[in-house]
Amino acid sequence: MRSLQGAFIAMGCALYLSAPVHADPTETFEVTAVVEEGCLVSGTLHSPGTNIGALGELNFGSASALSTELLSAELVTDAGFELTCTPGVEVTMQVNGGGNSSGGLRHLAHLFDSEASPIAYRLYSDAAFTNEISAGTPITIPRSGDEQVTISMFGQVLLSGDHRGGSYHDELTVTIEW
Numbered sequence: 001m002r003s004l005q006g007a008f009i010a011m012g013c014a015l016y017l018s019a020p021v022h023a024d025p026t027e028t029f030e031v032t033a034v035v036e037e038g039c040l041v042s043g044t045l046h047s048p049g050t051n052i053g054a055l056g057e058l059n060f061g062s063a064s065a066l067s068t069e070l071l072s073a074e075l076v077t078d079a080g081f082e083l084t085c086t087p088g089v090e091v092t093m094q095v096n097g098g099g100n101s102s103g104g105l106r107h108l109a110h111l112f113d114s115e116a117s118p119i120a121y122r123l124y125s126d127a128a129f130t131n132e133i134s135a136g137t138p139i140t141i142p143r144s145g146d147e148q149v150t151i152s153m154f155g156q157v158l159l160s161g162d163h164r165g166g167s168y169h170d171e172l173t174v175t176i177e178w
Helices: 002-017
Strands: 039-041 070-074 083-085 092-095 106-110 119-124 154-158 174-177
Antiparallel strands (some): 039 083, 092 174
16 A cells, blocks of 8 residues: 555656746837937026027227237136037037127127227137137037036237227127037
């Protein structure tokens, strides 16, 4: 009898192990994301065409009304302005002709005397004053690969020695694209 019991127990285990296993149905789904390259201006994502305020100032300083010197200046960006872009993104800018352009040149106009002769000036993208920034012409902003983008602009004005004394100004619009 002993051998029959052993066979019966072994057969019961075999039946138990070969019984169908119940499994819950499974489905799969994808998880995706698109991370787009781009730029933030002063830490904010702006819609195209948004006016972001003042970029900075290009100040030629003071000179005598009789001066015939060549004055140079560099754009000093406002402390709050910061342009941060994804590495590898090409960033371009274009600068309009300003509020006093004439004959393809930008001009500084006398602040209080509309009869005073305007003073022509030129903008450049380099400190050597070799790459002029023409009105409305896009130029590529050079990058060193990092996220921070530096907007460099330089100006020159040749005084003629016959301008009325007083303050002269112009206001330019800079469009940055990526």
